[in-house]
Amino acid sequence: MEYNKYIDHTLLAPDATEDQIDTVIKQAIDNHFHTVMVNPYWVAKVHHALAETDVVTACVIGFPLGANTTKIKVAEAEDAIDNGVDELDMVMNIGEMKSKHYDKVEADIQAVVDAGHKAGKLVKVIIETCLLTDDEITKASQIVAKTGADFVKTSTGFSTEGATVHGVELMAAAVKGTDTAVKASGGIHSAADAQAMIDAGATRLGVSHSMQVIGKE
Template sequence: MKLNKYIDHTLLSPDATEAQVEEVIKQAIDNHFHTVMINPYWVAKTHKALEGTDVVTATVIGFPLGATTTAAKVFETEQAIKDGVDEVDMVMNIGEMKGKNYDKVADDIKKVVKVAHNANKVAKVIIETALLTDDEITKASKIVADAGADFVKTSTGFSTRGAAVHDVELMSAVTKDTTTEVKASGGIHTTEEAEAMINAGATRLGVSHSMQVIGKE
């Protein structure tokens, strides 16, 4: 299985330096990954560096907790678009999801998705499966799909665990007849783990250890 184009080559460490961002960009270009996924501060630099390549720029919104206001998430999205982003991965309001305030969860998502789609950008929604029950994963995936997001995504990589095959199976069961796809992210370190996520229904992978996953490290 050729994994390169499944991969969002990810560097979201709070201590990531400019030199490390440049190295991730180079690796993505050389290996034809789908995106470079970096924090919002690095979007403009990354977008410029990727011009003329087959790799696009992605960033995170409301990251990593999802507990910023909707207005802040919308502003972050608008700023990222101005800086040249192609794809945004927002974190849903996990606390409101746990509290069963589903209308508030949906409204938060819809407003970010609308901004992204109005600019012809891809919108993904991180539901942080590590903090949800199976029923909540299913419900959250439906909310994301109903909101028209392009992807529902498992994890930030900053919680108690990353993606699990079971999570992806639950999410895929919800989205299989919709236009929403599944992104597995967090804790994917090997080719075998990556392929297991794809076999479970993921069409995109968020990976920090991309070189290892494609067998070049």
Template sequence: MTTLNRTIDHTLLAPEATQADIDRIIREAKEHHFRSVMLNPYWVAYAHQQLADTDVNTDTVIGFPLGANTTAIKVAETKQAIHDGVDEIDVVMNIGEFKSGHFATVTSDLKAVIQTAHNHDKLAKVIIETALLSDAEITQASELVVDAGAEFVKTSTGFSTRGASVHDVTLMKQAVGDRIQVKASGGVHTKAEAEAMLAAGATRLGTSSGIAVVSE
């Protein structure tokens, strides 16, 4: 069974994050053997260098936090991140187009990014921003992510009205079954919250509170 620390993407996406903040996140991830550090694209090359010869991945976000970039920009971001040494990418779905019912457009957008990642053996997660979706939309978006070929469907950016909930994760897991995995992100601050997300069906957690979670 995977230990709790290996489910955690140790996250720092705040725009005001300084070099010292990034160094702290990297140091903590090494010390606690977290699955990855999740940083903005600017820091990927630096983090990759600092994490060489460790068991910690370097992950980043694409089309973040709104999902409203053009496909070409999302693909270019992905290519740059791959060049810089990224291991996994978390791309934001075009939420407005999804809510407009333009599902083919959304799927095409995601497939372009996911295929770019897969061409270089990188793993892809899709953020559907559950805070902005109804229960029915969460289910439908999760199905769409399966069709787009990602390895994970992810709840949240952490920059909307709320983060993940156990209810969200339950719906997503019911939708995807064992076809892909579920990542709960945002709102995970304690060990109890982390364990509740995992019990609901998540296999990965995105949190900036990783130290608190594993230290309890």
């Protein structure tokens, strides 16, 4: 199976250099990955480099903790949109989710979804499954679907664990019958890992080891 178009080719390391960003861009273009996923600072550069290719630009919002205020998340999203981003991956307010303040969680997500959709951009919501119980994963996924977000996403890759098959299965079940899809991210290092996530219900993969996954490393 070819995984290229499932892949958001990701480089979010805080010490990522411009040369490393250039490498990721070239790999994405050469291998027809779905997106290049970077921190907001690099969006303008990536957008310019991907012009007239079949790869689009993605970035994270409220990353990696999700504890920014909603106003800041929206401003960050709007700035990325101004710089040419196509897809936004925001981090849910995890603490408020754990506190069962579901209205606040929903309002935070809704504000970013509305900002993204107003500009015609895709919005994904990272719920950080490793910090949630099974019931919380289900509830968070349902909240994400209620906002009309395009994807619910497992992980930042910066917490205690990345995507798991079990987590993806829970998310897929929770959003079944809605317009929200599932993205698995974090810990996907091989074609077998990728296939396991797809089999569990993911239709997009966040991968920093993309070349390994497609058998070119």
